[in-house]
Amino acid sequence: MTALLIAIIPVVATVAVFMLAGQPLGPDGNLIPSRRGRGHALLLYVFHLRYQLLITFVLLGLPAWGGMATGSVGNWMVIEAADIFLMVGVAELAAAAAVYAWWLAVVGLPERQGLPPLAIAPWATRLLDHLGRPLRHSLRYLERPVDRLALGAAMAAGIYYSAAATLSQSDARAERLLVSLISVGIALIIWLVIYWLAPHLRSLIVGLATQIDERFPKGRGLRHWLRRVLGPGFGLEEGEEASAPESAGAGSTQPLRVLDHGWMFARVALGLFMYIALYFSFAPDVAGVLDGCRPVATVGWTVCFPAVAYVLLLGSVLGLLLCFLAFLFDYVRAPVLLGLALLLALSFRWSDIDHHYPVIARPAADIPAEGLSLQGVLRARVSASPVKGAGSRLVVVAAAGGGIAAAGWTTTVMGGLDEVTQGVFGDRLAAVSSVSGGSFGAALFIDDHLQRPPASGGWQGRRERIFDWATANSLRPAFWGMVFPDLLRLFRPGFAVMEWIDGPKARIQDRSWAMEESWRRRIGRDRPVGWTPPSLAEVGRAAAEGRVAAPIINAMLVENGVPYALTPLALPEHLRAVRPDAPCPFISIAAALPERDLSIFTAARLSATFPYVTPMSRPVDLASPLDGGDLPLPPHAANRCGEQAARAHVGDGGYFDNFGVAALSAWMDDAFSGGTLPADLQVLWLNVYWEEPESTQFSPLSGAQVASQGPLSGLVNARGSTQRTRNRAALAALAEKWNRRDCAGCPDVERLQVRDLVLSESLPLNWQLGQRDKDLISRQWADSLTAAVEVDGPPLMLCPNAAEAWDTDTGPGGQLLAPGLHELPDESPDSLATRARVLMQNALTIRAVHAYLCLPAADGAPVTPP
Numbered sequence: 001m002t003a004l005l006i007a008i009i010p011v012v013a014t015v016a017v018f019m020l021a022g023q024p025l026g027p028d029g030n031l032i033p034s035r036r037g038r039g040h041a042l043l044l045y046v047f048h049l050r051y052q053l054l055i056t057f058v059l060l061g062l063p064a065w066g067g068m069a070t071g072s073v074g075n076w077m078v079i080e081a082a083d084i085f086l087m088v089g090v091a092e093l094a095a096a097a098a099v100y101a102w103w104l105a106v107v108g109l110p111e112r113q114g115l116p117p118l119a120i121a122p123w124a125t126r127l128l129d130h131l132g133r134p135l136r137h138s139l140r141y142l143e144r145p146v147d148r149l150a151l152g153a154a155m156a157a158g159i160y161y162s163a164a165a166t167l168s169q170s171d172a173r174a175e176r177l178l179v180s181l182i183s184v185g186i187a188l189i190i191w192l193v194i195y196w197l198a199p200h201l202r203s204l205i206v207g208l209a210t211q212i213d214e215r216f217p218k219g220r221g222l223r224h225w226l227r228r229v230l231g232p233g234f235g236l237e238e239g240e241e242a243s244a245p246e247s248a249g250a251g252s253t254q255p256l257r258v259l260d261h262g263w264m265f266a267r268v269a270l271g272l273f274m275y276i277a278l279y280f281s282f283a284p285d286v287a288g289v290l291d292g293c294r295p296v297a298t299v300g301w302t303v304c305f306p307a308v309a310y311v312l313l314l315g316s317v318l319g320l321l322l323c324f325l326a327f328l329f330d331y332v333r334a335p336v337l338l339g340l341a342l343l344l345a346l347s348f349r350w351s352d353i354d355h356h357y358p359v360i361a362r363p364a365a366d367i368p369a370e371g372l373s374l375q376g377v378l379r380a381r382v383s384a385s386p387v388k389g390a391g392s393r394l395v396v397v398a399a400a401g402g403g404i405a406a407a408g409w410t411t412t413v414m415g416g417l418d419e420v421t422q423g424v425f426g427d428r429l430a431a432v433s434s435v436s437g438g439s440f441g442a443a444l445f446i447d448d449h450l451q452r453p454p455a456s457g458g459w460q461g462r463r464e465r466i467f468d469w470a471t472a473n474s475l476r477p478a479f480w481g482m483v484f485p486d487l488l489r490l491f492r493p494g495f496a497v498m499e500w501i502d503g504p505k506a507r508i509q510d511r512s513w514a515m516e517e518s519w520r521r522r523i524g525r526d527r528p529v530g531w532t533p534p535s536l537a538e539v540g541r542a543a544a545e546g547r548v549a550a551p552i553i554n555a556m557l558v559e560n561g562v563p564y565a566l567t568p569l570a571l572p573e574h575l576r577a578v579r580p581d582a583p584c585p586f587i588s589i590a591a592a593l594p595e596r597d598l599s600i601f602t603a604a605r606l607s608a609t610f611p612y613v614t615p616m617s618r619p620v621d622l623a624s625p626l627d628g629g630d631l632p633l634p635p636h637a638a639n640r641c642g643e644q645a646a647r648a649h650v651g652d653g654g655y656f657d658n659f660g661v662a663a664l665s666a667w668m669d670d671a672f673s674g675g676t677l678p679a680d681l682q683v684l685w686l687n688v689y690w691e692e693p694e695s696t697q698f699s700p701l702s703g704a705q706v707a708s709q710g711p712l713s714g715l716v717n718a719r720g721s722t723q724r725t726r727n728r729a730a731l732a733a734l735a736e737k738w739n740r741r742d743c744a745g746c747p748d749v750e751r752l753q754v755r756d757l758v759l760s761e762s763l764p765l766n767w768q769l770g771q772r773d774k775d776l777i778s779r780q781w782a783d784s785l786t787a788a789v790e791v792d793g794p795p796l797m798l799c800p801n802a803a804e805a806w807d808t809d810t811g812p813g814g815q816l817l818a819p820g821l822h823e824l825p826d827e828s829p830d831s832l833a834t835r836a837r838v839l840m841q842n843a844l845t846i847r848a849v850h851a852y853l854c855l856p857a858a859d860g861a862p863v864t865p866p
Helices: 002-021 035-048 050-066 081-113 122-138 145-166 173-215 217-230 261-281 307-332 336-351 374-384 403-420 424-428 437-451 462-471 475-483 492-508 511-524 536-544 600-607 640-647 661-673 703-738 771-790 800-806 829-853
Strands: 022-024 118-120 293-296 301-304 356-358 393-399 429-435 550-557 563-566 618-620 650-652 682-690 752-759
Touching: 002 022, 002 035, 002 050, 002 122, 022 035, 035 050, 035 081, 035 307, 050 081, 050 145, 050 307, 081 145, 081 173, 081 301, 081 307, 118 122, 145 173, 307 336, 307 475, 356 492, 356 600, 374 393, 374 429, 374 536, 374 661, 393 403, 393 424, 393 437, 393 661, 393 829, 403 424, 403 437, 403 462, 403 682, 403 752, 403 771, 403 829, 424 429, 424 800, 424 829, 429 437, 429 600, 429 661, 437 462, 437 511, 437 536, 437 550, 437 600, 462 511, 462 771, 475 511, 511 600, 536 550, 536 600, 550 600, 550 661, 563 600, 563 661, 661 682, 661 703, 682 829, 703 752, 752 771, 752 829, 771 829
Parallel strands: 356 618, 393 429, 393 682, 429 550, 682 752
Antiparallel strands: 022 118, 293 301, 550 563, 550 650
16 A cells, blocks of 8 residues: 555646646637636646556556565565666656657647647746756757656656665665666766757658658658548648647747657657567577576676566556557547457457467376376385485475465475485475475476485585575566567467467467576576476376475366366375266366376476466467367366366466365375385475464454455455365374374374474565575574574484485584574564574474484484484
């Protein structure tokens, strides 16, 4: 609400200044004597300038909405130094375009809508004269006040956005400030060159037009014909004058020069050229582009196109388009938004433009068509492990969602535990059930474990390596996809251009594809030449051999709300539809598309289909498209549930269960019930999730808030509380069921233990983190690890079974981490109490994982200090 007010106040101030400074003139050229008549005329102007006000609203509001420090959802104003140059350029272009949009509408509305012409009040004229005096004296070739006003607005916008970028984070502000000053200075020089070249370019265009008119006399009437078709107010012919004053007090008759159609065409051509250049310059699949940045080899710089610049560019383009359409259709009293809505509806209805995710043909020899048995994966994981002393002890993880923060915490925990146990954690990790951002973090860990197994020392540095991949900027490529392929696909002609450029590949190109392509390129820098992301079938084959954990990537089918498991595992029997006409309680990709496969990172981004940030998609096989890209049903969908999955759109898994507990508990219960697992098998269940710190202050909603946002807030809050309550009950019942003794004399063995590792920090819920946010995640892990060392009990020692298994030189007996003074930051007492509680919970979990996995090969007793 505060950010909305910050954005609205300047717009209201703009309207107030416009109504105070604007003075409507009557037919005699004098000020309208009636105050009521002047107010009525100005309100008519405000109505016809509604989309110009929208551009102003967007231009002034973006820094507020994105958070000039760190926003909760927006966060697009977290700007690095490399982002500032292009951000300043786009902000200045948007401000100058807004000025010209205002100007052209104000000078054209009197002729087009029959409104009284406007003059500027004497006080406003004097104010503009004082403000523009430096430009007027230094830039004598800027004869028109509108050019000086556009240049001044551009410079102000550059400074405004530079200040927002400088304040975006508390670190490296001096560097950002220096880059901001350089960017504004370079932009000013470019503007001066443009305005200096403008008269020469105008003379060249006029000369060419004259020669064309002389050579083709029949074409001279084209502009007059366009005036008759489009109606009045679209600019004056060469040499004509308007009756409205440009910058004078009431009663002045100073002549006015208006930008003609040639200048409008030049601006459109320039905008089109810039749009095409940006499309190809920052496309995520172009060589050299990484995370929305590309290096400039000649100067050794890296130039980035920031997310806020994409938002501003999209808002400006759409705003200018609405300004033009409103100027065109208000003349005939046709509603612009209704016409655009009908055009979009027809485009989507008749063109069948949809979002797709790619699937590929799967080799028949990979894994069984119905999927793997989790029991077989658990047995293979134990038998293939070279780590002795841990017996039949395995680990499973439920990684919750929460955008990039969840991805960062998941990689921190899984990579950190792998480092703490010197690779034993990754070796004994049997299954990972993940949702949304947690799916991306889990996919990174599984891929890195395949590339760098513990036997090769791959656990060393794993936490920092995959954390950097998980928390790199994914918002820039996502917004590139929003402004370019997704904007083009709104209309069939734009999508046809994409198909002409990229062929069938255009069908999968959208903001989700752009984000996934950025992931692939980011990881590929650290991979051998020719590396491709592993598919679900490839990961399943490795899991069947006991080399890696089996992933359960949770999504949801939008059309019917059924949970959709992207996993190489076979669906448990009790999760299948019992009758052909029964509802589908669960659907897996093995049942829906048994002959198709997809990348594990494609599965992760489908699980992380954040509402409106990334689109919901359905499958397409580009190698063998059929019926417009739809997959052939037989034999891919032998039953009704499979047919639904083969046709449905895939949404975020957090709609059903944002914690990944429901799916993992179903598979684990099925595995334990099979009766073929070793009697001494033990499983440590880790819940890895991020949640905002709970506020101790309870603030009831007002009546207006309940009426406006109450239903949505209630739905969201109920979903979270319902999932937590259901998951706690399910885990408690599962632990009670499988920890129960089978007989009176049987040993008391905890076959299932449940632990939590929680990130409790205020972080943005999107796909971009600032350095401060990354430091908060890393600090939470470091503080939890330090607290684990300081907890009373045996010191944390290096794992002797890891040293024996990997044949390393670490050896048993070395202390893992020297205990140090554990200090909490300066926060409120309630925050400190919450933070201390979370850290202690995490510390106890770290010690439990270490004691569970780090055992000597001789007797299985915990390691004690010498």
